[in-house]
Amino acid sequence: EIVMTQSPATLSVSPGERATLSCRASQSVSSNLAWYQQKPGQAPRLLIYGASTRATGIPARFSGSGSGTEFTLTISSLQSEDFAVYYCQQYNNWPRLTFGGGTKVEIK
Amino acid sequence: EVQLVESGGGLVQPGGSLRLSCAASGFTFSSYWMSWVRQAPGKGLEWVANIKQDGSEKYYVDSVKGRFTISRDNAKNSLYLQMNSLRAEDTAVYYCAREISELGIAKYYFDYWGQGTLVTVSS
Numbered sequence: 001e002i003v004m005t006q007s008p009a010t011l012s013v014s015p016g017e018r019a020t021l022s023c024r025a026s027q028s029v030s031s032n033l034a035w036y037q038q039k040p041g042q043a044p045r046l047l048i049y050g051a052s053t054r055a056t057g058i059p060a061r062f063s064g065s066g067s068g069t070e071f072t073l074t075i076s077s078l079q080s081e082d083f084a085v086y087y088c089q090q091y092n093n094w095p096r097l098t099f100g101g102g103t104k105v106e107i108k
Numbered sequence: 109e110v111q112l113v114e115s116g117g118g119l120v121q122p123g124g125s126l127r128l129s130c131a132a133s134g135f136t137f138s139s140y141w142m143s144w145v146r147q148a149p150g151k152g153l154e155w156v157a158n159i160k161q162d163g164s165e166k167y168y169v170d171s172v173k174g175r176f177t178i179s180r181d182n183a184k185n186s187l188y189l190q191m192n193s194l195r196a197e198d199t200a201v202y203y204c205a206r207e208i209s210e211l212g213i214a215k216y217y218f219d220y221w222g223q224g225t226l227v228t229v230s231s
Contacts, residue, residue, distance in 0.1 A: 043221035
């Protein structure tokens with residue numbers, strides 16, 4: 001099983017500031033990595049796939065980078081609606097899909 | 109508009125059974141791999157099972173093998189999860205999710221999710 005580790009667990013950021021979230025895989029997943037956003041009481045929403053491609057309708061302030069074992073999700077200027085939990089997920093080892101533990105982005 | 113609507117959750121005793129359903133609309137259901145993903149209260153996401161377009165291939169996370177069965181009815185645009193021998197650790201919100209892949213690559217992620225149905229296993 002590929003273990004995905006996200007850091008930090010919680011990130012406190014002021015509106016308008018930049019947020020950088022990290023995701024590490026226990027072995028290479030190439031670029032087969034997705035990021036999801038989840039707000040309280042809601043289903044996850046796809047943000048990024050292929051490590052760096054924004055999903056349909058996702059604002060340009062969200063960007064993904066990395067390959068192999070190290071990945072980053074950057075939110076360039078946090079808006080109020082961006083405060084949520086973010087999960088990375090590898091699909092290189094499909095169908096054995098695994099998620100990271102999540103990073104909560106909270107208001108500072 | 110793609111819609112996935114789960115139902116069938118509830119309170120069940122340890123050792124009991126439950127069948128979850130997911131009604132799909134807004135897309136050609138029979139053309140997609142489909143998955144169940146769960147989330148224990150206050151915890152992260154865990155993929156549970158998935159099924160091929162025609163139902164001929166099914167995969168499960170180790171913790172549910174032999175207890176859970178995924179199935180689908182393409183004529184009814186519906187996905188199911190039969191859960192037997194339920195344990196307290198199966199308590200979670202269960203999401204139905206559509207799988208998608210980049211063109212030509214047989215590796216899938218999730219592009220649409222339902223709102224989930226809560227399963228509570230407790231005596």
